[in-house]
Amino acid sequence: MATYELKQPRPAPSNLKGPIRWIIKNLLSTPFDAALTLLGVAFLLWVVPPFVQWAIIDANFVGSTKADCTGNGACWVFIKEKLNIFIYGFYPESEYWRINLSFLLFFLFGGLFKYVGNNFVQKIAIFSLYPIIAYFLITGGSFGLDSVTTDKWGGLSLTLIVASVGIVAAFPIGVVLAFGRQSKLPIIKNVSVVYIEFIRGVPLISILFMASVILPLFFPEGMDFDKLLRALIGITLFQSAYIAEVIRGGLQAIPKGQYEAADSLGLSYWQKMILVILPQALKVAIPNLVGASISLFKDTTLVLIIGLFDLLAMVHLTGSDASWLGFETEGYVFVTIVFWFFCFSLSKYGKYLEVKYNTDNR
Amino acid sequence: MGLLNNQKFRAIFFQLLTVVGLVAFLWYITTNMFHNIEQRGITTGFDFFEQVAGFGISESPIEYNDSTSTYFDAFKVGLVNTLIVSGIGIFFASIIGLIVGVSRLSKNYLIARLSLFYIEFFRNIPILLQILFWYNVVLAALPSPRQSLKLSENIFLNNRGFYIPKPLLESGFVYVIVSFFIAVAAIFFLARWAKKRFEETGEEFPLLLTSIGLLIALPLITFLASGSPITLDNPSLRGFNFGGGMSYSPEFLALTFALSIYTATYIAEAVRSGIEAVARGQKEAAASLGLSNYQALKLVVLPQAIRISIPPIINQYLNLTKNSSLATAIGYPELVTVFSGTVLNQTGQAIEIIFITMLVYLTISLFISLILNIINKKLEIKGR
Numbered sequence: 001m002a003t004y005e006l007k008q009p010r011p012a013p014s015n016l017k018g019p020i021r022w023i024i025k026n027l028l029s030t031p032f033d034a035a036l037t038l039l040g041v042a043f044l045l046w047v048v049p050p051f052v053q054w055a056i057i058d059a060n061f062v063g064s065t066k067a068d069c070t071g072n073g074a075c076w077v078f079i080k081e082k083l084n085i086f087i088y089g090f091y092p093e094s095e096y097w098r099i100n101l102s103f104l105l106f107f108l109f110g111g112l113f114k115y116v117g118n119n120f121v122q123k124i125a126i127f128s129l130y131p132i133i134a135y136f137l138i139t140g141g142s143f144g145l146d147s148v149t150t151d152k153w154g155g156l157s158l159t160l161i162v163a164s165v166g167i168v169a170a171f172p173i174g175v176v177l178a179f180g181r182q183s184k185l186p187i188i189k190n191v192s193v194v195y196i197e198f199i200r201g202v203p204l205i206s207i208l209f210m211a212s213v214i215l216p217l218f219f220p221e222g223m224d225f226d227k228l229l230r231a232l233i234g235i236t237l238f239q240s241a242y243i244a245e246v247i248r249g250g251l252q253a254i255p256k257g258q259y260e261a262a263d264s265l266g267l268s269y270w271q272k273m274i275l276v277i278l279p280q281a282l283k284v285a286i287p288n289l290v291g292a293s294i295s296l297f298k299d300t301t302l303v304l305i306i307g308l309f310d311l312l313a314m315v316h317l318t319g320s321d322a323s324w325l326g327f328e329t330e331g332y333v334f335v336t337i338v339f340w341f342f343c344f345s346l347s348k349y350g351k352y353l354e355v356k357y358n359t360d361n362r
Numbered sequence: 363m364g365l366l367n368n369q370k371f372r373a374i375f376f377q378l379l380t381v382v383g384l385v386a387f388l389w390y391i392t393t394n395m396f397h398n399i400e401q402r403g404i405t406t407g408f409d410f411f412e413q414v415a416g417f418g419i420s421e422s423p424i425e426y427n428d429s430t431s432t433y434f435d436a437f438k439v440g441l442v443n444t445l446i447v448s449g450i451g452i453f454f455a456s457i458i459g460l461i462v463g464v465s466r467l468s469k470n471y472l473i474a475r476l477s478l479f480y481i482e483f484f485r486n487i488p489i490l491l492q493i494l495f496w497y498n499v500v501l502a503a504l505p506s507p508r509q510s511l512k513l514s515e516n517i518f519l520n521n522r523g524f525y526i527p528k529p530l531l532e533s534g535f536v537y538v539i540v541s542f543f544i545a546v547a548a549i550f551f552l553a554r555w556a557k558k559r560f561e562e563t564g565e566e567f568p569l570l571l572t573s574i575g576l577l578i579a580l581p582l583i584t585f586l587a588s589g590s591p592i593t594l595d596n597p598s599l600r601g602f603n604f605g606g607g608m609s610y611s612p613e614f615l616a617l618t619f620a621l622s623i624y625t626a627t628y629i630a631e632a633v634r635s636g637i638e639a640v641a642r643g644q645k646e647a648a649a650s651l652g653l654s655n656y657q658a659l660k661l662v663v664l665p666q667a668i669r670i671s672i673p674p675i676i677n678q679y680l681n682l683t684k685n686s687s688l689a690t691a692i693g694y695p696e697l698v699t700v701f702s703g704t705v706l707n708q709t710g711q712a713i714e715i716i717f718i719t720m721l722v723y724l725t726i727s728l729f730i731s732l733i734l735n736i737i738n739k740k741l742e743i744k745g746r
Contacts (some may be wrong), residue, residue, distance in 0.1 A: 026471035033470050040472040064649045187377040189415040191384065201727035203684035209702055210720070213712040217398045274662070298488035305691055312491055332495045336487055343486035 018361040055333070066324055078336050079312075082318050085332070090310050095146065103136040123196035131168075134209050150228040154309035156338065162300045162310065166235040168291050173236070174243025179273060181244065182251055192244070204299055205299015208234045212306045231303050235296070242292050251277065283357045290350030294343050300337075311335055317320030397714070404440045410709045411437070413717035417481040417704055421611055422718035434703050440700035441722060447617055447696055454622035455682060456675075459629025466634045477630070485627040489686050492624055497692045507603050516596040518604060524615055525597035525635045528608040534591030541584035542577070549573045617686065625682045629675050636671030637663065676734045680727050687723075697722060 016024065027037045058073025061080075070074035079086070088096055116122040138161075141147035153161070180192030199207070211234030216225055225233075254277055261273040282289070304313035315331035318356040320325060394566075409433040418428045422439040423446060425431075466477040484492070494710035502521060505511065510520040518525040527638060585591070595609030640663050648658035688699040697719060706715045 026469070029469065036468070036470050036473050040476050043476070060453040095484055148432070175715060185373050185377050188380055191380060198724065200722075201724040203687040203698070203723055205687045205690065206702065206716060206723065208557075208719050209698075209712075212714050214716060217395045218712065221401065278428075293694065294486070298486075301488040312488070313492070314493065317535070329499045332491065335491055336495070336693075339482070339488055339491065340486045344482070347486070354423050 002280060012200045033178060041120050063123075069327075074330050074333070075177070075327060076330060078318075078324055080328050082324070082331075084315050085155060085318060086311060089158055089314060090152040091154070091157070092146070092152070092234075094198055095140070098140070098145070098148075102137045102219065105130065105133060105137075105153050152225050153228065155314045156311045158303075158308065159300050159312075161296075161308040162228075162232065162235060163293075163297045164302060165299070166239050166296050167231050169232075169236045170243050170296075171241035174247055175278065177240060177244035178247035179247055179250060196244050197240045199238055200245070203301055205237075205305060207238050207300060209307050210234065213238075222313035228308060229308070231306060235300070235303075238299075239296050242295070243289070246285050246288040246292050247281060249288060250281030250283075253284045254280050283359070286353050286357060287350060290346060290353070292348050293351075296340065297342060311338065399713075404710055404712075406714070408714060410705075410711055410714075414567055414707070415705070419700060420693075421614065421695055427549055429598075433709070434707055437697075437701050440695060440697035443694070443696040443700075444683070444698075444722075447621070447686045447689065447694070448603070451618050451621035451625065451682050451686065454618065455625040455629055455678070458622060458626035459675075460633055461677075462626060462638075463630035463633025466630060467637060481627045481630055482725045484623055485631075489620060489624045489685050490691060493688055493692060494526065496619050501612040502618055505651045507599060507644075510599075510604075516594070516607070520604075521612065522603055522609075523612055524610040525604050525611075527594040527596045528606070530595055532593065534588040537588050538581050538585045538591070538675050542581045544619065545580040548580075549576055552576075563654040569638070570654060582693075598681065600622040601607060614690050616692060617689050617694050621682050621685060624685075625678050628678045628681070632671045632678065633667075635668040635674075636669075639670045640666045668731075669704050669743075672737055672741065673734060676730060676737070680730045683726055683730070684723060712729040 014021065028034045054073040056073075057070040060069050060071050060073070060075045060077055062068065063077045064081060065077075066075075068077050084093070084096070086097060088094070091099060109126055113123060113126050116126065136142060137145070138153075139150075141146065175194045177196060179195065180188050183189045183192070210232060211230045212227065215230055215233065219225075258276055258280065261274065262276040267275065300310060301312045303310050304316065309317065312335055315328075315335050319328035319331050411430055412431070413430055413473065415433045415436045416429060417436075419436065419439050420425055425437055426439050426440060434663055460475045462480055465473045466478070466481065499717065504519060504521040507518075507520045507522055510518040510525075516527045550566075553569060556558045556569050560566060595606050597604045597609065600606075620691050644666065645658060645663055648662040653661065686696060689696045690699040690703055693699060701718045702715055706712055709715070
């Protein structure tokens with residue numbers, strides 16, 4: 001017969017309270033844990049104090065020329081002096097208000113978009129009116145505005161233009177491709193699959209090269225695409241394949257009963273897809289749609305390789321400005337902060353949308 | 363009107379419409395293309411592959427000669443460099459990602475927070491920015507070769523690159539390799555014996571530890587017994603730069619750093635979500651069966667977590683390979699820099715070159731998704 005020894009009773013829970021208890025429980029519970037904590041603290045001490053020293057304590061904040069950069073640390077004067085170039089690129093200084101205004105209008109229209117509630121026609125009108133106004137405002141050449149050619153666009157404003165055009169224009173194409181891939185018609189399905197897999201299999205940079213070098217060859221002479229437009233076409237083609245896959249993921253999550261219910265109500269294919277299936281699929285796909293948008297926002301930096309001057313390219317360029325040599329680090333830190341801020345806010349906005357449209361009544 | 367409402371007719375009609383539209387579009391662009399090519403006097407065809415390239419490539423792991431090698435050789439150098447950079451990037455990204463992903467779930471507050479910070483920080487910064495930062499800020503700030511950082515006796519770091527001793531294998535090294543394979547074979551039989559014994563008696567054998575011990579000890583003993591058949595070729599300062607040893611250029615270092623650090627954030631998230639996705643009940647069930655923590659992890663949690671994590675991780679490997687094309691921004695001679703850059707500029711045959719580049723990446727991604735499919739099949743829950 002097997003005999004078992006009686007197990008010792010567990011020790012009573014510690015009666016420590018407050019921060020000490022928290023520290024022991026969360027940082028020092030086992031020797032291994034304590035070692036890890038020590039390692040973490042060492043790492044923090046290695047990274048944080050030197051950075052603070054460089055970025056704040058030893059840094060220069062006031063002044064207007066390179067001569068004012070006297071400290072050992074960062075010279076934020078460089079960023080301050082170049083801020084306009086970083087934001088507006090080579091856009092003429094007297095016309096900055098046009099970019100500012102279109103930026104303001106964006107929020108105004110956004111508010112209006114919310115305000116009209118569920119009126120579909122008004123929503124679409126607002127949605128399509130804004131790009132038209134912004135286009136005329138920034139390009140100029142009519143309504144008494146001076147024309148500003150796209151080679152003068154640059155900086156953060158160009159980054160935002162490329163990203164938003166890419167995100168918005170790719171969306172409808174992505175929806176159609178996703179429908180195509182789910183279609184029962186073999187030819188339509190295969191065309192969509194080939195397109196999506198081709199685009200997803202090659203790097204964005206090769207698509208941008210194609211758009212900038214080969215695209216002009218595809219169209220008759222005289223039909224001139226400007227460099228920015230070519231990049232936008234490339235980015236839209238690229239993004240639409242990714243959006244299609246995200247939406248397909250959403251479509252696959254919709255139970256078959258929804259399709260059958262819509263069919264039994266006598267809805268046509270497009271009525272069924274637009275009114276019943278797509279809204280539910282989009283809801284499911286929100287996290288991934290936001291993820292794809294963030295990816296695209298980061299990928300817009302690639303336009304610098306085909307010679308457009310987005311924010312990163314402007315910093316890259318001013319880093320070699322003869323009167324401001326040696327301030328690349330500050331420039332890169334600045335771009336890092338800007339991109340991080342935009343991407344992080346986008347992902348937080350995505351979380352908010354996810355909660356808002358979560359109709360799961362659980 | 364009745365015909366348009368017939369489902370069969372509609373299906374054929376719309377597909378026909380798609381085909382006609384597509385063919386018309388393709389016909390339109392190809393005729394334009396041929397017309398434009400003729401007008402501009404661009405040569406076509408793939409004859410350029412045979413021509414002598416006549417430009418230098420700073421790093422080539424395979425034989426390449428500035429004055430005699432052809433464009434096809436240049437293409438091969440680019441391709442090999444792409445594969446090397448991707449392979450090394452994937453290796454380091456996996457290690458960092460695994461560590462960070464597991465630490466993200468650590469009970470240690472500080473470690474979990476640091477991992478979260480790492481993920482949120484590097485994920486939200488464009489990869490191109492990271493590559494440029496490492497290249498233009500960190501590596502460019504290193505001292506010149508004469509003031510190199512001496513990391514250890516024969517390891518140097520300066521703004522021209524990273525220098526380590528190069529192992530030169532002597533003939534006796536064959537025995538070390540043979541003993542390594544003997545160790546592998548021994549482990550194979552040991553595993554079978556251990557499994558059989560476990561099934562018969564229920565006794566467990568510490569297979570993992572024994573295997574690691576065997577893999578290290580056996581070759582090491584042979585290595586020492588055969589009189590250390592490796593000589594090191596140490597890097598040394600010759601004139602203004604280092605000579606000898608193995609060297610890695612700043613371009614290569616910046617690219618692998620940035621790619622591994624960036625991709626590791628995604629791998630860490632995949633690892634974390636895989637482990638978190640295993641239902642709590644599974645761990646509790648394992649504990650109630652009397653499995654130890656390690657057994658529960660090895661036999662219950664990990665097999666389920668891996669099934670969820672592997673597909674996104676392999677996707678990230680693919681992304682890393684595609685992102686390696688950004689090397690062109692800092693001039694590391696991989697496929698896009700060498701082929702879509704220099705070769706395209708010299709020959710002007712944009713169409714052929716860009717399509718070949720795309721085809722190469724497409725092949726790589728099809729190959730990777732093939733592997734993914736095989737793994738998925740293997741990991742699939744076997745229904746009965």
